Amino acid sequence: MPKNKKTEWQVGDPPISVVGDQFCNPYPMELMVKRKVINFSKDYYQVVDPSGNILLQIDGQAWGFNRKRVMRDPAGFTVLTMRQKGIRWKRKWEVHGGESKDKEDLLFTVQQSSAMSLKTSVDVFLAENSNIKKSSTCDFHASGGYSNISFKVFKSDALIAGVGVTHKFTWGSYCKGKYNFSVSVNPEVDYAFIIALLVMVDDIENLC
Template structure:
């Protein structure tokens, strides 16, 4: 049985905050630019050109740290990755802190490093010890096709470079954070 992409009455998916959920599908334009040899940036806009989010971070360093900022420049999420791990692993912390374990919102890890078709699993903070992920991503950002699922329910997808469709009542800041992690995992 195929699960519909979106159905009326489905509970919202709010990981970072309810203010990032919209009652309608949201198309995002994500622009990545490398400012210098040491820093990169993602900028996120809606189709009307409204600036929604920005992600700052370093390039080619062992400290994989990315900070998701709101339009005013305030940090809403910090992503920390392990650069030399056999499986790529990330933890997402609320705000700018990365050392307080009480503010971890979710963790991300590649399902298996030797799989041909890569899958990335996302575990919410209350689910770290379980084997079944809360969300998973199939595909790759650099191959222009990826899908984000909650179980079997499709919640976001990208079919063109730098264009992402987020389904209604899904936290688009959470999807952008996953997109940055997906990009980092695809980048050698």
């Protein structure tokens, strides 16, 4: 976090690289995330830039207690793997680089802040701070989701990314699993990290 307290991450602030430096750009990014369910069994997310170029793809099973989401680059190579950890009152995910499950490849852990809140929110702990039971301070915090119309990611008090639903919310489109997000990523912020958080928060919200 910059020394001067700000409300938003800006050009000139230090890079926030969680997944990889290649996903950090020195300028703001506007992305579109398209979600759909394939054959009622598989979630699929496609991330495109304003020109329609595919930047990332995420897929995984739509149902089950130990869900897994795999993020791939346009060439099909695995960037990271998100795994839900069992049945919990507050949902928890572990995210590893590539297809690994090894502790040394852990990138970050995500845990639902509260199971009773009307707005979905999660706390994010980087690998070096991933012992949630011993740590009282998260590295990032995200809240919102499809039914809340917006989604925001913060590092301390600074907004690093914001997401909006690109059309009016309807329970019909929500339950069909087909809807879009517009994503605004601030300069020098790892957009693969932001997309991974969006996918996990969206998964927590998916009741249909």
